[in-house]
Amino acid sequence: MKVILNETIESLGIIGSEVDVANGYARNYLLPQGKAMAATPQNRRKMKDQRKKIDLQIAKERKLAEEMAEQLKDVVCKISAKVSTENKLYGSITIRDIINTLDKQDIKVEKRMVLLKAPIKEVGSFKVPIRVYTEVEPEITVEIVPEEE
Numbered sequence: 001m002k003v004i005l006n007e008t009i010e011s012l013g014i015i016g017s018e019v020d021v022a023n024g025y026a027r028n029y030l031l032p033q034g035k036a037m038a039a040t041p042q043n044r045r046k047m048k049d050q051r052k053k054i055d056l057q058i059a060k061e062r063k064l065a066e067e068m069a070e071q072l073k074d075v076v077c078k079i080s081a082k083v084s085t086e087n088k089l090y091g092s093i094t095i096r097d098i099i100n101t102l103d104k105q106d107i108k109v110e111k112r113m114v115l116l117k118a119p120i121k122e123v124g125s126f127k128v129p130i131r132v133y134t135e136v137e138p139e140i141t142v143e144i145v146p147e148e149e
Contacts, residue, residue: 001021001027001038002018002020003018003019003021003026003031003037004017004037004038004039004044004047005018005035006034006035008058008134009035010112010134014134015058016050016051016058018039018044019036026038061133062133065136066132066136069137070138072130072132072138072140073139073140075140076140076143077142078101078145079098080144080145080146081093081123081147082146082147083146083147087123087124087146089122092119094116094119095116098114102140112131113130113131120142122144123146124144125141125143125144126142126144128140128142
């Protein structure tokens with residue numbers, strides 16, 4: 001089913017774009033929540049009339065995302081963990097650990113924003129991308145240090 005997005009949805013596209021989604025997803029989620037509208041000729045005309053307003057909104061969102069990316073660029077997230085004699089962690093550092101540490105630094109990020117491919121299992125310094133907006137992904141430094149006893 002073709003729908004026109006009323007808001008930017010990470011997995012689908014930006015506001016105002018026409019996308020093809022599963023019928024059930026459109027009927028049961030996007031349309032009732034007001035996140036999209038059916039792609040009818042009338043709705044296409046309506047969206048075309050609102051295009052300037054949408055472009056301004058996209059520009060504002062992008063500007064805010066770039067400002068946040070600039071703030072995140074130099075962030076160092078230092079996490080201490082128990083390690084074995086070979087500098088291997090007894091557990092692993094996950095997205096939740098990174099979010100909690102950033103939260104202590106008054107930096108609010110959501111779980112879906114942290115693009116950690118696999119849990120970290122050794123001591124060292126790692127670059128982890130944070131998706132702030134479409135194609136805006138600054139990298140933060142995550143330092144894993146041995147826990148002091």
